[in-house]
Amino acid sequence: xxxxxxxxxxxxASVGDRVTVTCRASQSINNYLSWYQQxxxxxxxxxxxxxxxxxxxxxxxxxxxxxxxxxxxxxxxxQPEDFASYYCQQSYTTPITFGQGTRLDI
Amino acid sequence: EVQLVESGGGLVKPGGSLRLSCAxxxxxxxxxxxxxxxxxxxxxxxxxxxxxxxxDGGTRDYAAPVQGRFTMSRDDSKNTLYLQMKSLKTxxxxxxxxxRSSLDYGDYVYWGQGTxxxxxx
Numbered sequence: 702x703x704x705x706x707x708x709x710x711x712x713x714a715s716v717g718d719r720v721t722v723t724c725r726a727s728q729s730i731n732n733y734l735s736w737y738q739q740x741x742x743x744x745x746x747x748x749x750x751x752x753x754x755x756x757x758x759x760x761x762x763x764x765x766x767x768x769x770x771x772x773x774x775x776x777x778x779x780q781p782e783d784f785a786s787y788y789c790q791q792s793y794t795t796p797i798t799f800g801q802g803t804r805l806d807i
Numbered sequence: 808e809v810q811l812v813e814s815g816g817g818l819v820k821p822g823g824s825l826r827l828s829c830a831x832x833x834x835x836x837x838x839x840x841x842x843x844x845x846x847x848x849x850x851x852x853x854x855x856x857x858x859x860x861x862x863d864g865g866t867r868d869y870a871a872p873v874q875g876r877f878t879m880s881r882d883d884s885k886n887t888l889y890l891q892m893k894s895l896k897t898x899x900x901x902x903x904x905x906x907r908s909s910l911d912y913g914d915y916v917y918w919g920q921g922t923x924x925x926x927x928x
Contacts, residue, residue, distance in 0.1 A: 702871075735914040737852075744904055744921055745852065750914035788852055792913025795868040797842070797854040 703727050703791050707800030714779055714805060722774045722803045724789035729769045733793035736765055736774045739802075740785045748787075749774065779805075809833035809917045811905050816922030823895050823926070829888040829905030829919055837861065837883040840908040842915065843890050845901035845924075853901075857908065858888070873899075895926045 704727040714720050724734065732752035737745035747756045749765035752772055762777040776783055784807055789800040815827040829841070840863070843855040856869040858879045867879050878891040888905050902923050906915040 733912055735912070737915075739852075744918035745915070746918075747914055747916050750909065750916075751912045756916065790852075790854075790914070792908070795857065796870045797857070797913070799852040799854065802851040 702796055703730060703794065703798050705789055705791055705798050705800040707787075707789055707803050709803060710801060711804040711806065713807065715807065716779050716781060718779045720776045720779055720805065722787055722789075722805075724767075724772045724774070724800050726770045726772075726791055726793075730791045730793035732768050733791055734765070734767065734772045735790045735792065736763075737788045737790065738783075738785045739788065745788065809907070811907065811917055811919035813903060813905055813919040813922040816903065816924045818925045818927065819895055820928055821895060821897055821926055824891070824893040825895065825924060827890040827892070827903055827905075827922060827924070829890075831886045831888065831905075831907070834907070834917075836881075836886040840910065840913075841879075841881060841888045842906045842908055843877075843879060843888075844904045844906055844915075844918075845899075846904070846921075847898070847901040850901075855890070855903075892924070895924075897926050900924060900926045 706725045734752045736749040739745040753765045787803045810832045812830045840859045842857045858867045876894045880889045902921040904921045905919045907917040
């Protein structure tokens with residue numbers, strides 16, 4: 702199975718900060734990497750697919766990069782609504798696997 | 808508008824069974840690969856399995872923790888996805904989501920609202 706390791710597991714930041722979350726795959730997943738945002742009690746929302754493609758309707762302050770095994774999600778200028786949990790996911794092969802999540806707090 | 812609506816969750820005793828449903832609308836269900844994902848209280852997301860569309864063989868893949876206990880199926884005439892769960896354990900307590908995979912990169916644009924399954928005596 703492909704293990705997805707996210708870091709950090711939690712992060713404190715302030716409105717206006719630039720934040721980066723990283724995700725490392727245990728083997729190459731090409732660019733089959735997605736990023737999701739989840740708020741308490743809600744279903745996840747797709748932010749980025751194919752490692753760097755911004756999902757329609759998602760703010761351009763979110764960006765993704767990487768290929769192979771190392772990936773990053775960057776939020777360019779944190780807004781109050783961005784405080785949530787973030788997950789990476791590989792869909793290169795089954796079993797599909799998620800990172801353990803990054804909780805972004807004020 | 809794409810909608811995925813799960814139902815069938817509830818309280819069940821350890822060792823019991825439960826069937827979840829996911830009613831789909833707003834897209835051609837038979838053309839889609841579908842998945843189940845769960846989230847235990849306070850924990851992360853866990854993929855449970857995928858069922859491909861019939862033209863791709865309708866094959867099913869499962870995560871190891873549920874292999875042999877959970878069975879995914881689909882009724883394309885009813886636009887509905889199912890998850891039959893048996894031999895339930897307390898660690899199966901979670902919110903269960905159905906999702907639709909994109910056909911190119913396998914990402915999940917569409918999620919249901921989730922249904923809570925509680926396994927407890």
